[in-house]
Amino acid sequence: MKSLIIAGRLIRQISGDKRTVGLMIVAPILIITIIYYMLASGVSTINLDIVEGSAVDHELLEGMAAVRVVPDEEEAVARLEAGLSDGYIYNDKYVVEGSNPGVSNLVRKVYAEYAMQEKLAALPPQAAGAAEELRAPLPVEAYYGGDDYEQFDFLAPSMMGLIICFLIFILSGISFLRERISGTLERLMVSSLRRGQLVVGYFLGFGVFAVLQTVVIQAFMIYVLQVHTYANFFLILLINLTIAGTSLALGTLLSAFARNDFQLFQFIPLVIIPQALFCGLIDMRETPAVFQYLSQLFPLTYGAEALRDVMLRGMGLGDVLPALLIMLGFMLFFIALNVRALRKYRNI
Amino acid sequence: MTCKIEAVDLWKQLGAEQVLQGIDLRMDAGEILGVLGPSGSGKTTLIKCLLGILSLNKGSVKINGTAIPNLKLMDNIGYMAQTDALYEDLTGLQNLVFFARLKGMKRKDAYAQACSLMKMVELSRDQEKKVVNYSGGMKRRLSLATALIGDPGIIVLDEPTVGIDPLLRDLFWQEFHRLKACGKAIIMTTHVMDEAEKCDRLILIRNGRIIRDGGPEQLKAETAEGTLEAIFIRSARQGREGGEAV
Numbered sequence: 001m002k003s004l005i006i007a008g009r010l011i012r013q014i015s016g017d018k019r020t021v022g023l024m025i026v027a028p029i030l031i032i033t034i035i036y037y038m039l040a041s042g043v044s045t046i047n048l049d050i051v052e053g054s055a056v057d058h059e060l061l062e063g064m065a066a067v068r069v070v071p072d073e074e075e076a077v078a079r080l081e082a083g084l085s086d087g088y089i090y091n092d093k094y095v096v097e098g099s100n101p102g103v104s105n106l107v108r109k110v111y112a113e114y115a116m117q118e119k120l121a122a123l124p125p126q127a128a129g130a131a132e133e134l135r136a137p138l139p140v141e142a143y144y145g146g147d148d149y150e151q152f153d154f155l156a157p158s159m160m161g162l163i164i165c166f167l168i169f170i171l172s173g174i175s176f177l178r179e180r181i182s183g184t185l186e187r188l189m190v191s192s193l194r195r196g197q198l199v200v201g202y203f204l205g206f207g208v209f210a211v212l213q214t215v216v217i218q219a220f221m222i223y224v225l226q227v228h229t230y231a232n233f234f235l236i237l238l239i240n241l242t243i244a245g246t247s248l249a250l251g252t253l254l255s256a257f258a259r260n261d262f263q264l265f266q267f268i269p270l271v272i273i274p275q276a277l278f279c280g281l282i283d284m285r286e287t288p289a290v291f292q293y294l295s296q297l298f299p300l301t302y303g304a305e306a307l308r309d310v311m312l313r314g315m316g317l318g319d320v321l322p323a324l325l326i327m328l329g330f331m332l333f334f335i336a337l338n339v340r341a342l343r344k345y346r347n348i
Numbered sequence: 349m350t351c352k353i354e355a356v357d358l359w360k361q362l363g364a365e366q367v368l369q370g371i372d373l374r375m376d377a378g379e380i381l382g383v384l385g386p387s388g389s390g391k392t393t394l395i396k397c398l399l400g401i402l403s404l405n406k407g408s409v410k411i412n413g414t415a416i417p418n419l420k421l422m423d424n425i426g427y428m429a430q431t432d433a434l435y436e437d438l439t440g441l442q443n444l445v446f447f448a449r450l451k452g453m454k455r456k457d458a459y460a461q462a463c464s465l466m467k468m469v470e471l472s473r474d475q476e477k478k479v480v481n482y483s484g485g486m487k488r489r490l491s492l493a494t495a496l497i498g499d500p501g502i503i504v505l506d507e508p509t510v511g512i513d514p515l516l517r518d519l520f521w522q523e524f525h526r527l528k529a530c531g532k533a534i535i536m537t538t539h540v541m542d543e544a545e546k547c548d549r550l551i552l553i554r555n556g557r558i559i560r561d562g563g564p565e566q567l568k569a570e571t572a573e574g575t576l577e578a579i580f581i582r583s584a585r586q587g588r589e590g591g592e593a594v
Contacts, residue, residue, distance in 0.1 A: 005450055009438070009442075012438060013435060013438060182434070182436075183433030186433065188450065190426075191422050
């Protein structure tokens, strides 16, 4: 009952602060929208210059890149330095700008494809037909998802988990810190409220906002951005609540080691950025083993993987239960440490 | 009278400093006890140890014969800290109702008592305003009302009248005397000497020890100047120089 009183107070406080409510709803939408458009706007067409007089099949190249003919190599270099082209061809010289590996790879692929097409064109018609047949792609079936899945579809679950993790960490950490700094925590301890009831009250209060965030983020992803997802809403909600729970427990625990808001923010590089890097936004398969082991120490690693399993692979509760239990373990561990840290105020 | 608080041989170390050094204290119901002492003498630490929100290195505190901290006893204590300790993004009334509910009061009773206390501290007109919009004096009044919510038998006030005007101070003291007449035990720390004179009993603390204990008139009679201020200043100076006698 007393936990509910604490939760009610938190809900009243936060919902009365329009700016914080706005942050909880607008910030995730803004971040997701920016990332969505950034990923959708990757480089797909390269700009190539051909120095006049070079023995190049212009028509063939125009099918692969945006081609421009320049009068001499000096002009080609000037345009490359100005960022107007990604490379140029001058007789047998194939040049790539080279500072951006992603764009360079695209240019190299165009050069390779062009060379292949030229060689095929030089073959007798029968041999060229056979060669084209050899180059035909194999029919590939997607076990999960489909051909229309984009990179954003894969990243969306991790981003959802990360945003909830980050915002709940900050808001709950600052709320608890203010409770300590303003003296209200001492006042709370001069009542029959148990330390555990206080922590549970915080969990319930912020749980309401985690639910709200989940609904907003999920609705935005599905109905506005039209992200591909299996819409098992309640399971996604359960995973997000577990992520929010671990984040809240960690935020309130770390607030015990901060004397002001600024000191709490100093924990972000230690506990939030590693979780952002380990949560699946970057593929960890070929990273050194030490980082893979390290990633196991952060709750969001399990939460984001569970979200991917449910949203991308259509898995059910039974499949993600181990991840949920591990996160529950993290949460109980952080809560136990926090309840212990509160002994500083009252040892019962 | 019934003994409300009994503290025996209290020792508390904070960091490298021994803040309390063997304090013994008894206090009865219907008494206003003033705790005097220079800054850093251990007044607030003593109060927190008496409340059970700071653990002791040695010694014990009993309230109504029960050792603290004890959850059941906690609801019978009202505490006003040096800081206002209020939720600034809630209204004054919401603050009071919240603390009343935490003390186990039903919603209706909590609301009724909160309104009555807001009236007592003359904040009725502003009870629906958020605390962030209150002046310093209004916050102190609300903080006092918060300490009184739930009708506690023991009221602990840490410098309750700091930063408030004489009119308001007079209002506070009227309330303290009314509470005393109802049999409440009131402990307060103060730096204001004319306020200390209104207490029934004073203890003077220096370097974590009680160096004087008695009624205001009794203490004044012990000095040539015949004022509490003279005792306080001499005590503070000797504390800085490391002396013991007053």
